[in-house]
Amino acid sequence: MKLKTPLIILNVKAYKESMGKRDLKLAKICEEVAKETGVNIAYxxxxxxxxxxxNEVEIPCLAQHVDALDPGSKTGWTVLESIKEAGAIGTLVNHSEHRMKIAxxxxxxxxxxxxxxCTVICTNNVVVSRAxxxxxxxxxxIEPPALIGSGIPVSKAEPEIVSDSVNAIKELNRDTVVLCGAGISTGEDVRESLKLGAEGVLLASGVVKAKDPKRTLLDLASGIF
Amino acid sequence: MKLKTPLIILNVKAYKESMGKRDLKLAKICEEVAKETGVNIAYxxxxxxxxxxxNEVEIPCLAQHVDALDPGSKTGWTVLESIKEAGAIGTLVNHSEHRMKIAxxxxxxxxxxxxxxCTVICTNNVVVSRAxxxxxxxxxxIEPPALIGSGIPVSKAEPEIVSDSVNAIKELNRDTVVLCGAGISTGEDVRESLKLGAEGVLLASGVVKAKDPKRTLLDLASGIF
Amino acid sequence: MKLKTPLIILNVKAYKESMGKRDLKLAKICEEVAKETGVNIAYxxxxxxxxxxxNEVEIPCLAQHVDALDPGSKTGWTVLESIKEAGAIGTLVNHSEHRMKIAxxxxxxxxxxxxxxCTVICTNNVVVSRAxxxxxxxxxxIEPPALIGSGIPVSKAEPEIVSDSVNAIKELNRDTVVLCGAGISTGEDVRESLKLGAEGVLLASGVVKAKDPKRTLLDLASGIF
Amino acid sequence: MKLKTPLIILNVKAYKESMGKRDLKLAKICEEVAKETGVNIAYxxxxxxxxxxxNEVEIPCLAQHVDALDPGSKTGWTVLESIKEAGAIGTLVNHSEHRMKIAxxxxxxxxxxxxxxCTVICTNNVVVSRAxxxxxxxxxxIEPPALIGSGIPVSKAEPEIVSDSVNAIKELNRDTVVLCGAGISTGEDVRESLKLGAEGVLLASGVVKAKDPKRTLLDLASGIF
Structure with missing residues (x-):
């Protein structure tokens, strides 16, 4: 299984609303919406x-974080080999809530x-995106930290940070998929993001805290063209 | 489900030998040995x-580590509420490979x-055990870091650190269960540990890297009296 | 030079108002007030x-923090040996803005x-004070984090945390000097703190951000009896 | 005061041999050698x-590390404004013994x-140098971590990592000065480094632990052409 674009990635963080059975339920909803709409959704x-x-869903799963360690006596740390054996196809890296050292x-x-x-490196501005x-x-x-969880979509609040990042990243490396995130919660936000050159979105609270996550995901999926 | 003493806790760390299917298999072996011998084993x-x-075993499971955070937007961090919903009955805290802040x-x-x-706080000496x-x-x-993974059992190399910790801890708090660890791999090591006043052992490589983990666990269990 | 009680410790943190020449100037003011009033002030x-x-003042100086490392190839870290050679007589440890691992x-x-x-361990509650x-x-x-920099003195807002800490600490270790901090800015705050059993105070913004630091220090010193 | 190239930077780390009076003495030796030879030396x-x-020397001084924080209530942390007021003209950033988050x-x-x-970012390989x-x-x-403190000069052990970094960095940013380090201790090492395209060296133990630091520095300076 590989990630395909255009793409919606749902990161459920450590929210109360996405623990245990509710975590699996949200994953199942993503799977349903992916099947019903044909849109690529990763969880x-x-x-x-x-x-x-x-193990329970057929959509691609990613770890939220991995530590830069080799397998071994590393109590409580998560290594790449472990997430692979757990069935993940990759990981978020350097999320704004879990920043990492450059090395x-x-x-x-x-x-x-x-x-x-697959690695999805989260960045906070155009310079770090280039790095x-x-x-x-x-x-x-690309996710401006101030907008994360704000409900104000980056595609509306700071459209130029998205388009500038797309240009800067593609100039250095044509093959890297550019996503954007922060404040994304509607199909319109997704549509605007794609118009700015992004190939998908990364989101969290917009779905996890939605009254009706399936309806929200269907709306988000409708923004993919 | 609660922890009971005397007790063997197996921490599989991030070893290559204990990932994915091998992780579940080791847990199943612990479950078998617990059933066959009547000894309390946590995983x-x-x-x-x-x-x-x-979800797959009937012996108590513990997290290897938990972050001191409340549920919420904490990408890649693990909170107590999440491990509870995952089915764990508690967590290791402050393992020598994952030291934590006192607060x-x-x-x-x-x-x-x-x-x-349940919390199992790992400590490195008598003073920290008292704290x-x-x-x-x-x-x-109590686990002297230099002996962890050494194959030299704390019960033989530094017996007084075990008995002194038992005394120091019980003096301050009668109800806290005292375990010892580092280098434990045989029934004799377990027996010696209990003689020193410990109510069980915490171990890792001795089982995870054993040629025949079941045989090793049976031997360890034979040391419980 | 040794710390003596009753004692006022001024921690100037990384405030703009206490950098470079202003750092030395504040230290000189503390020295003056100590000489004029006979009150023990450390900086x-x-x-x-x-x-x-x-090197420039005759009152005792403490480091704000020290890393738990031995001298050697530790670029940018501060070791105990370095602060001793720098002329400090000790260090704050585990300040709420710089929490440390228990080991x-x-x-x-x-x-x-x-x-x-000398070590001055900062703690946030009675349990951690005991540890x-x-x-x-x-x-x-003892400094309840919520009150640090608040202007609301711990001696007024949470007097029982001070007296309970004094009792808990003295019960375990008669010789440890108990200070309190958070929100302390007047002589009355100091007086109340001493009445609660503290042997001095630790403070920062109350002096560093005062319009007239010398006047504030003289007032604080007047609370020492 | 500004850094000029070609350049030798001496980082004295937290060595026993470079604390207190010995720290000032080493700085004075650097100053002497800089004056006698005309070579640019920073400390x-x-x-x-x-x-x-x-405050005591006329050669440029750099901090070994700075935290990415604004001035304020940051006990024990070091901010850029503080090192500027302390008289530093810049700082090392991301030394291999003090790695930093990319953001x-x-x-x-x-x-x-x-x-x-001025910022001097330390890097461990060509990719991180480009970032x-x-x-x-x-x-x-550029300092391959395995060679730091080894006595084996990077210019001899891994010359291509130096020349490749020079090319990669200059391609992205003509104006950035490229230094190399790790194992540098003689004039010949300096000469080789410059031949590979570096504009100077960063070193530590080679001088700090030398029997005669002045003689070593004179030798190093002789490698600058």
Whole structure:
């Protein structure tokens, strides 16, 4: 299984609304919407639910984070080999809530390539997006931290950060998929993001905290063209 | 499900030998040995396997680590509520490979009590064991870091650190279960540990890297009296 | 030079108002007030100013933080041996803005004793104060984080946390000096703190951001009896 | 005062041999050698000695590390504004012994430009050097971690990592000064480094632990052409 574009990635973070059974339920809803609409949806379960959820759904699952360590005596840390065996096809890297050291990002991107895993590096501005592009990850998701969880879509609040990142990243590395995130919750937000050159979106609270997550996902999927 | 003493806790860390299917298989072996011998065995799966393994076995499972955070927008971090919903009955805290801040240990112990979860605080010497005892955790596991993974059992190399910790901890808090660990791999090591006053052992490589983990676990269980 | 009680410790943090020349000036004001009033005042300069300020004043200086490392190839980290040679007589440990791992606090307290340095462990509640007392530091400063920089003195807002900490700490270790902090800015706050059993105060913004730091320090000193 | 090339930067880390009076003495030796030979030498004192040493010598001083924080209530942390007021003209960033988050490196480089400070980003390989170059720092120092403190000069052990980094960095950003480090201790090492395209060297133990630091520095300076 591989990620395909255009793409919606749902990161359920450590929300109360996405733990345990509710984590699996959200993953199943993503799977349904993906099947019904034909839109590519990937899912990032809570870390402790990763193997469990990945075993139960047929859409691609990603870890929310991986530590830049080799397998071994690393109590409580998560290594790339473990997420692969857990059924994940890759991982978010350097999320704004889990920033990483530059040398560690490099290690994870390199090792992911060897292991056949996808990396989605989260970045906060155009300069960091360019620095990430140099490492040739599968994808870069540009997310201005101030807008995360705000309900104000980056595509409306800071459209130029999306289009500038697309240009900057593609100039350095044509093959890296550019996503955007922060405040995305409607089909219109998705449509605007794609118009700005993004090939998909990364989102969380917009779906996790929605009254009717399936309806929200169907709306989001409608923005993919 | 609650932890009972005397007790063997197997922490499988992030070893190559305990990932994915091998993680579940090791948990199943622990379950078998617990049933066959009547000895209490608890299991700490790799973090991303926690919900999956906890759903498949009937012995108690613990997280290897939990972050001192409340549920919410905490991408890639693990909160107590998530491990509870994943089916864990508690967590290791402050393992020597994942040391924690003193204020965070306090937060996790307090919150675990509210949530009905068990905490096993790992400590490195008698002074830190006493400091941990003040927080009244379910259990303290004394493990001299230099002996971890060494194959030299703490019960033989530093018996006084075990007996001194038992005395120091019990003096401050009668109810805290004292475990010991580091280098434990045989029934004799377990027997010696109990003689020194420990109520069980915490171990990892001795089983995970054993040629025949079941035979090793049966031997370990034979040391429980 | 040793710390003596009753005691006022001024921690100037990384405030704009206490950098460079203003750091030395504040230290000189503390020295003046100490001489004029006979009150014991210790000063924690900004880290990069430590040797410079300690060389210029005759009141005791403390580092704001020290890393639990031995001297060596540790670029950008601060070790106990370095602060001693810089002229400091000790260090704050585990400030709420710089929390430390429990095993590291133990290392620093032990090593400080060998080097003849004083440690002032900052704690956030009674339980953590007790855990710190077990390590037998020179002093423990209880500071409820929510009140730090608030202008609301701990002595008024949460008097029982001060008196309970004093009792808990003294019960475990008679010799540890108990200080309190958070929101302290007047002589009355100091007086109330001492009445609650504290042997001094730890403060920062109340002086650093005062319009007339000398007048504020004189007022604070007037609260010492 | 500004850094000029070709350049030798001496980072004295947290070595026993470079604390307190020995820190100032080493800085004075660098100053002497700079005057006698006309070679540009910059000095990174121990963090707590920064203001003291920078006030006493006329060669440029750099901090060993700065935290990506604004001035304020940040006990024990070091901000750019503080090192500027301490007399430093810039800072090392992301040393292999003090790795930083990618977003924090970006913040420090940007803010240093506003404050008129120089940043020297340390990198471990060609990819990370390219990622750093995108941020347009004053300088990048390529240092393969395995060779640091080894006595085996990077210029001999891995000459291609130096020349490849020079090419990669200059391609992205003509103006960034490229240094190399790790194992450098003789004039010949310096000469080889410059031949590979580096504009200077970053070194530590080669001088700090030398029997006769002045003689070693004179030899190093002789390699500058």
């Amino acid at each position: 990032c379960p809570q870390q402790v639910d990763l193997a469990w959820v990945a 560690d990002i490099d290690v994870i991107v390199e090792k992911s390539k060897e292991l056949g895993l 990430a592009a140099v490492m040739k990850p599968y994808s870069i998701a | 700490c799966p790799q973090q991303v396997d926690l919900a999956w393994v906890a 965070d240990i306090d937060v996790i112990v307090e919150k675990s009590k509210e949530l009905g979860l 941990a005892a003040v927080m009244k955790p379910y259990s303290i596991a | 924690c300069p900004q880290q990069v100013d430590l040797a410079w300020v300690a 590291d606090i133990d290392v620093i307290v032990e090593k400080s004793k060998e080097l003849g340095l 710190a007392a077990v390590m037998k530091p020179y002093s423990i400063a | 990174c004192p121990q963090q707590v000695d920064l203001a003291w040493v920078a 924090d490196i970006d913040v420090i480089v940007e803010k240093s430009k506003e404050l008129g400070l 750093a170059a995108v941020m347009k720092p004053y300088s990048i120092a």
